[in-house]
Amino acid sequence: METRELICIGCPMGCPLKVEINNGEVSSVTGNTCKRGDDYARKEVTNPTRIVTSSVIVEGGSLAAVSVKTKQDIPKGKIFDIMKALKGVKVQAPVHIGDVIVSNVADTGVDIIATKNVL
Amino acid sequence: MLRQVYDIVIVGGGPAGLAAAVSAKRNGVESILVLERDKELGGILNQCIHNGFGLHTFKEELTGPEYAGRFIEQLEEEKIAYKLNTMVMDISDDKVVTAMNREDGMFEIQAKAVILAMGCRERSRGALNIPGYRPAGIYSAGTAQRLVNMEGYMPGREVVILGSGDIGLIMARRMTLEGAKVKVVAELLPYSGGLKRNIVQCLDDFGIPLKLSHTVVDIDGKERVEGITIAQVDENRRPIPGTEEHYTCDTLLLSCGLIPENEISSSLGVEMSPVTSGPLVNECLETNIEGVFACGNVLHVHDLVDFVSEEAGAAGKHAAEYVKNGAKHPSSDAKDIPITATQGARYTVPKTINPDRMDEKHIVRFRVGDVYKNCYVSVYLNDQRVIHRKRPVMAPGEMEEVVLKKEELAAFPDLTQITVKIEEA
Ligand SMILES: Cc1cc2nc3c(=O)[nH]c(=O)nc-3n(C[C@H](O)[C@H](O)[C@H](O)COP(=O)(O)OP(=O)(O)OC[C@H]3O[C@@H](n4cnc5c(N)ncnc54)[C@H](O)[C@@H]3O)c2cc1C
Numbered sequence: 019m020e021t022r023e024l025i026c027i028g029c030p031m032g033c034p035l036k037v038e039i040n041n042g043e044v045s046s047v048t049g050n051t052c053k054r055g056d057d058y059a060r061k062e063v064t065n066p067t068r069i070v071t072s073s074v075i076v077e078g079g080s081l082a083a084v085s086v087k088t089k090q091d092i093p094k095g096k097i098f099d100i101m102k103a104l105k106g107v108k109v110q111a112p113v114h115i116g117d118v119i120v121s122n123v124a125d126t127g128v129d130i131i132a133t134k135n136v137l
Numbered sequence: 138m139l140r141q142v143y144d145i146v147i148v149g150g151g152p153a154g155l156a157a158a159v160s161a162k163r164n165g166v167e168s169i170l171v172l173e174r175d176k177e178l179g180g181i182l183n184q185c186i187h188n189g190f191g192l193h194t195f196k197e198e199l200t201g202p203e204y205a206g207r208f209i210e211q212l213e214e215e216k217i218a219y220k221l222n223t224m225v226m227d228i229s230d231d232k233v234v235t236a237m238n239r240e241d242g243m244f245e246i247q248a249k250a251v252i253l254a255m256g257c258r259e260r261s262r263g264a265l266n267i268p269g270y271r272p273a274g275i276y277s278a279g280t281a282q283r284l285v286n287m288e289g290y291m292p293g294r295e296v297v298i299l300g301s302g303d304i305g306l307i308m309a310r311r312m313t314l315e316g317a318k319v320k321v322v323a324e325l326l327p328y329s330g331g332l333k334r335n336i337v338q339c340l341d342d343f344g345i346p347l348k349l350s351h352t353v354v355d356i357d358g359k360e361r362v363e364g365i366t367i368a369q370v371d372e373n374r375r376p377i378p379g380t381e382e383h384y385t386c387d388t389l390l391l392s393c394g395l396i397p398e399n400e401i402s403s404s405l406g407v408e409m410s411p412v413t414s415g416p417l418v419n420e421c422l423e424t425n426i427e428g429v430f431a432c433g434n435v436l437h438v439h440d441l442v443d444f445v446s447e448e449a450g451a452a453g454k455h456a457a458e459y460v461k462n463g464a465k466h467p468s469s470d471a472k473d474i475p476i477t478a479t480q481g482a483r484y485t486v487p488k489t490i491n492p493d494r495m496d497e498k499h500i501v502r503f504r505v506g507d508v509y510k511n512c513y514v515s516v517y518l519n520d521q522r523v524i525h526r527k528r529p530v531m532a533p534g535e536m537e538e539v540v541l542k543k544e545e546l547a548a549f550p551d552l553t554q555i556t557v558k559i560e561e562a
Pocket residue numbers: 030148149150151152153154172173174175179180181182185188189190191223224225226254255256257303304307398401432433434435438439440441442443445
């Protein structure tokens with residue numbers, strides 16, 4: 019049996035997690051305050067994922083840039099592919115929270131959406 | 138001078154000001170005005186484009202602008218008035234708020250209650266205690282955050298960061314994602330001032346080294362930063378000769394913590410805590426000046442915006458009660474019991490609590506002054522210990538809490554003193 023200690027990144031509480039792994043399968047997660055910590059630990063030891071946030075240029079709006087994120091979490095190894103795909107992306111105002119900015123970014127099956135209104 | 142009249146004036150339109158306004162309205166006050174010096178509502182959240190906000194409030198993980206967006210929507214729904222590009226200059230003790238903007242010029246508002254929600258600013262460059270040139274390429278982490286996230290401008294390509302506060306950690310990741318090489322994060326103290334989750338997902342994820350007990354001892358370059366030398370420090374925070382390491386870089390970011398923005402509060406005569414640099418408040422979040430309340434980062438620096446919204450909601454509710462009940466608000470009662478923080482606990486918010494007036498339960502928040510492992514958070518009513526809770530790890534970067542119960546406080550004979558402290562196992 020193997021144990022791994024992790025810090026949950028689900029929210030700023032940063033709960034210290036202990037994951038017990040038996041023959042490659044997670045047998046228990048302890049230390050989490052909420053269900054998300056359990057989910058995070060199971061994913062982190064098998065297929066770690068992250069939400070990517072960035073900003074892209076917006077033209078004709080009240081601000082120069084609009085903040086964006088991946089709508090769901092993506093495999094950790096894809097972070098830089100996504101950043102590359104966002105290079106040079108420009109959108110026209112108005113942009114609303116939730117608008118799709120790039121669909122299926124870097125073939126992850128996940129969309130990039132706006133996280134701010136720029137009118 | 139033009140003088141307007143409002144029941145409640147809120148200074149600052151960040152998450153604290155927004156939540157206070159919405160709560161005051163829902164508690165029955167119609168006449169509310171929010172004053173914000175920036176060109177949009179939302180405060181510091183507008184530049185915090187990373188995710189990790191609102192999990193506790195909305196049960197989903199939002200980015201800063203999305204979290205602010207939810208509260209701005211509520212403000213619009215409640216039809217609460219606000220003025221942007223408006224700087225509050227002064228508040229008098231009879232609650233005349235003096236503000237200024239382009240359209241109205243200088244104007245005054247007579248308020249019945251005032252809520253301070255001005256947030257905080259970054260500690261200045263004083264942290265960089267070295268002689269010599271100050272070439273271009275030295276930024277505070279918050280300034281860099283604004284430039285990259287809101288202006289789409291990258292301040293540099295090769296970066297060294299001094300200080301491991303959250304903004305510095307978040308900018309280490311942000312600049313790495315934008316193609317910069319972040320060479321090292323140096324922290325003067327033996328522990329990081331930032332959240333553990335940020336060390337994991339901003340440094341560890343990208344293999345950026347964090348050097349604790351290190352500081353910058355030399356900066357190369359006259360016009361522009363060309364390199365940085367860091368060295369290890371001893372217990373007295375003095376550089377140890379022979380431990381110097383040199384890094385070539387074009388940018389130095391300083392992330393040395395935040396400090397509440399209280400110039401207006403001080404000149405109003407609000408009593409300040411030397412520990413938090415924020416006002417001393419009772420459990421209604423009211424300052425020593427009746428009818429003046431404080432919440433959010435202006436009161437004490439928070440890491441979790443959910444707590445800011447919660448605290449601000451309480452401030453809004455109490456301000457509304459003060460407006461509706463006027464002098465009946467029992468803030469002058471003799472029964473305000475002081476809460477003392479000692480032995481590792483640095484301060485508490487609130488500073489006093491009134492058992493008659495308090496809700497059934499009250500959360501007292503505090504920070505510790507050092508890293509503690511397997512220690513207990515203890516609460517004493519006079520000399521009697523009533524809470525003794527084990528905590529595996531506590532660190533100055535993370536806010537702690539204890540819950541006081543009305544029942545217990547009210548039943549305690551001759552209660553004169555509540556003490557919060559950290560005890561060894
Ligand atoms: C870099 C960084 C990262 C963070 N990351 C997270 C995170 O991941 N998750 C999380 O939950 N929390 C996070 N936080 C914490 C959270 O964002 C803050 O605690 C919260 O924004 C504080 O809200 P506030 O309203 O008190 O202050 P602010 O957001 O600073 O708002 C204060 C407002 O008052 C205005 N103001 C100031 N003075 C005046 C004046 N004289 N007249 C008029 N207006 C004035 C300012 O312009 C500003 O808009 C982070 C904070 C920082 C700095």
